[in-house]
Amino acid sequence: MVKSNNIKNILLILFVLHFGFGNKATCSETKDINRTSKLSETIIDLGTREQYDQALTLIDSIRSVQPDNPYIPLLKATILSARAMDYEDEIDFPDILNACDRTDQLVEAKLKDADQTSELWFYRGMTELYRSVIYQRQGRLFKSIKHVINGGNYLEKAIELDSTNWDVYYGLGMYKYYRSKYAGILRSIGIIPDQRDEGLRYLEIAAEYGSLTRISARNSLAWIAYEKGNYEEAIRIEQDLLKEYNNVRAFNWLLIRALIKSERWEEAITLLEPMYLLVANDERNNYYNEIDCLHKLGVAYFELGKWEEVVKTEETASKLKFSKSVADRKKNDIKHLQELGKLAKDKLSGKTE
Numbered sequence: 228m229v230k231s232n233n234i235k236n237i238l239l240i241l242f243v244l245h246f247g248f249g250n251k252a253t254c255s256e257t258k259d260i261n262r263t264s265k266l267s268e269t270i271i272d273l274g275t276r277e278q279y280d281q282a283l284t285l286i287d288s289i290r291s292v293q294p295d296n297p298y299i300p301l302l303k304a305t306i307l308s309a310r311a312m313d314y315e316d317e318i319d320f321p322d323i324l325n326a327c328d329r330t331d332q333l334v335e336a337k338l339k340d341a342d343q344t345s346e347l348w349f350y351r352g353m354t355e356l357y358r359s360v361i362y363q364r365q366g367r368l369f370k371s372i373k374h375v376i377n378g379g380n381y382l383e384k385a386i387e388l389d390s391t392n393w394d395v396y397y398g399l400g401m402y403k404y405y406r407s408k409y410a411g412i413l414r415s416i417g418i419i420p421d422q423r424d425e426g427l428r429y430l431e432i433a434a435e436y437g438s439l440t441r442i443s444a445r446n447s448l449a450w451i452a453y454e455k456g457n458y459e460e461a462i463r464i465e466q467d468l469l470k471e472y473n474n475v476r477a478f479n480w481l482l483i484r485a486l487i488k489s490e491r492w493e494e495a496i497t498l499l500e501p502m503y504l505l506v507a508n509d510e511r512n513n514y515y516n517e518i519d520c521l522h523k524l525g526v527a528y529f530e531l532g533k534w535e536e537v538v539k540t541e542e543t544a545s546k547l548k549f550s551k552s553v554a555d556r557k558k559n560d561i562k563h564l565q566e567l568g569k570l571a572k573d574k575l576s577g578k579t580e
Contacts (some may be wrong), residue, residue, distance in 0.1 A: 260289060261298055261346075268439070274306040275475060277313060282306045297333035300326040301350050304357050313476065315515035315553075320361050327354035345389035352381035352398055378402065393433060397440035400429025401447060427451065442468065446478065453485050461485040476502070483523060492527040499524050514549035515557060522560035525567050534571040541568025 260266050266289070273282035286303050293299060304326035311319040331354055334347050355378030362371035379402040385395045404426025410419040430451075433444035449464035465482040472478065479498055486495040499520055506516040521544045528536040541564050554561070 260293060260296065267298070267302065270302055271305065271439075274309045275472065277309075277476065279306055279310045279313075295333055295336070297330045297337065297347070297350050300329040300333070301353060304330065304354065308357055308360070314509060314511040314513065316511060316513050317364065318511065320364075323357060323361060327357055330354050343388065345385040345392045345395065348381045348385040348388065349392065349395050349398075352378045352385060352395075354378075355381060356398065356402075375402070375406070379406065393436040394438065394440045396429040397433035397437060397444050397447070400426045400433060400444070402426070403429065404451070442472070446481075449481055453481060453488075456488075458485040458489045462489065476505075487523060487526065490530070492530050496524065496527045496531075499527065513553055514547045515553045517547065518544060518549070518553070518557045518560055518564075522557075522564045525564045529567045529571060532574075534574045537567055537571035538575070541565060541571070 266285075270282050270285055273279075273285070283303065283306055286299060286306065290299050304323050307319040307323045307326065311317065311323065330350055334350050337347055355374045359371045359374035359378065362368075362374065379399065382395055382399040382402060385392060386399060389395075403422040407419065407421050407423045407426065410421075427448075430444050430447050433440045434448060435441075437444055445464055446468060449461045449468075452458075452464065453461040462482060462485045465478050465485065468478045469475065469482070479502060483495055483498050483502070486492075486498070503517070503520040503524060506512060506520055509516070521540050525537050525540040525544075528534075528540060544561065544564055549557075
């Protein structure tokens, strides 16, 4: 689940949803699976609804039918990336990288034997973006940047070959917008062009015309609205998405963040309390998401003057036995929750007004 403002984490949730959602499919469609087939849409739909095992089982069942189809290992990388993002762990990273490598091998073989197509370069662009997120999480910043740049170049090539491949505009829009946003002084002095407006325009194109990226483009626009401080717009988009895709946690997390920023504490708590129970019982709970829930609950309870609830929340968090990696990533939340717990205890003891 994506909670951090870190661009690589934002890219992950948005890119793993890049293919969109679809309808049920039949087994007869396995002979021609591609990005626009109903079977592909069904697999992505399962992954988006957090039914990862079912999606991966379906991918494995069709792999033998088209062993030379690069789209199939890309689908696997997509579902595994969604699962890694959801659980906030690194267990699936080796398999994601292997799936990306296999995709590239099959793409290269097809580029040698056939005309270069927008679709093949789209696949290459996406595998590079998946790699960049993994390497960033591992602290390999320069390698991550290299793959981000490669991914952007491949997506540019896909657009050059077919400017009506609307789904490519999503990934390329994300690349242009966030590369410009985080370029800092390099953008100010003109080394990296400011392409934020162009990136937004690309996202809007995908949101309107994309056959498979419409939902993820809308979600991306919600993130950007949130980052700009337009919380009401982010809330509106996420609530609309949740009407179509009830209880998708990626949408709920951003909605919760925007509600908290808008000081809509009661509404945030209404979503956070069941979310906490859900993540606390995740089979791969490494406590990252649990800490995130507890911290947000602690903040909301504190703002409402629910001192006993704040203390209980902080005590629950203090009992968790998490890894150093999680501790490092969530150190600010942990520290803040401890401070809130102390203040709440002072309120209860009468030490402060």
